[in-house]
Amino acid sequence: MKADPPRPAASGEPLTLLSVVIPARDEEGCLASTIGHLHSTLELHHIPHEIIVVDDGSTDATWSILQGLSPAMPELHPVQTGEPCGFGCAIRRGLEQMTGDAVVIMMADESDDCRDVPTYWNTLRQGYDCVFGSRFMAGGGTRDYPPLKYVLNRMANAFIRLLFRIKLNDTTNAFKAYRSKVIAGCMPLLSLHFNLTVELPLKAICRGYSWTVVPVTWRNRQTGVAKLKIKEMGSRYFFIVMYIWLEKYFSRGDYKVRPDLRK
Numbered sequence: 001m002k003a004d005p006p007r008p009a010a011s012g013e014p015l016t017l018l019s020v021v022i023p024a025r026d027e028e029g030c031l032a033s034t035i036g037h038l039h040s041t042l043e044l045h046h047i048p049h050e051i052i053v054v055d056d057g058s059t060d061a062t063w064s065i066l067q068g069l070s071p072a073m074p075e076l077h078p079v080q081t082g083e084p085c086g087f088g089c090a091i092r093r094g095l096e097q098m099t100g101d102a103v104v105i106m107m108a109d110e111s112d113d114c115r116d117v118p119t120y121w122n123t124l125r126q127g128y129d130c131v132f133g134s135r136f137m138a139g140g141g142t143r144d145y146p147p148l149k150y151v152l153n154r155m156a157n158a159f160i161r162l163l164f165r166i167k168l169n170d171t172t173n174a175f176k177a178y179r180s181k182v183i184a185g186c187m188p189l190l191s192l193h194f195n196l197t198v199e200l201p202l203k204a205i206c207r208g209y210s211w212t213v214v215p216v217t218w219r220n221r222q223t224g225v226a227k228l229k230i231k232e233m234g235s236r237y238f239f240i241v242m243y244i245w246l247e248k249y250f251s252r253g254d255y256k257v258r259p260d261l262r263k
Ligand SMILES: Nc1nc2c(ncn2[C@@H]2O[C@H](COP(=O)(O)OP(=O)(O)OP(=O)(O)O)[C@@H](O)[C@H]2O)c(=O)[nH]1
Pocket: 023, 024, 025, 026, 027, 054, 055, 056, 085, 086, 087, 090, 106, 107, 108, 109, 111, 220, 221, 225, 226, 227, 228
């Protein structure tokens, strides 16, 4: 059977404010630089924005760095979760707080290139509901990707492509852009951990939102430590992928976006 192509853009509503949601745990070494570079890139491109950084459970200076930056940067909104609640949970807190009509989810560790954010914004403005970055297409790339992680990543993405018959080869990367109505249309979100990175794009695709793919670049973190524990996450990824697969093939379209809401 043929693969599902990206769904072309409908004529979307004009966008007025971009929210960038950044989960951060123990990122004192890079957070100020991530926020600073992002903010100046968005200013340079005249993109109205807010930056929501969600810290949960940091034991280093992450929170005090956010407190220090925010008086001079009204666009910055630091959020604390109180009890540590996990990567997916932190992003969901950020999505609840955002006021923009579009959102980019981005990491705090400077792995994602903030220069890709204007590309996301401009592509959303063409009318797409979602814009997915791929590091594995012409124009995209990675630097210092840990070899084991790379192999597991390519296997997981190949599995997802086969299962859903989609032409997207980097579903698992969190760095993606959505119109806010897509986030609302993906409710209820189930993932509390890193599996949210696949729940959002797969649900958006399966529920019928328009999407396209642009090349993005990624480099391994220069400071801090990785929080993704592959052993703990494998079954959670599998759970959410199969959950959405069941929805796609067995729910008879009950959760698909109504065509009048796609405009
Ligand atoms: N708020 C919050 N942020 C988290 C949590 N776990 C990870 N993060 C953040 O999510 C982002 C991605 O986590 P990473 O540790 O970089 O995971 P990774 O990209 O797989 O690992 P690296 O290869 O080291 O980059 C970073 O900005 C982290 O600070 C969490 O439980 N809560």
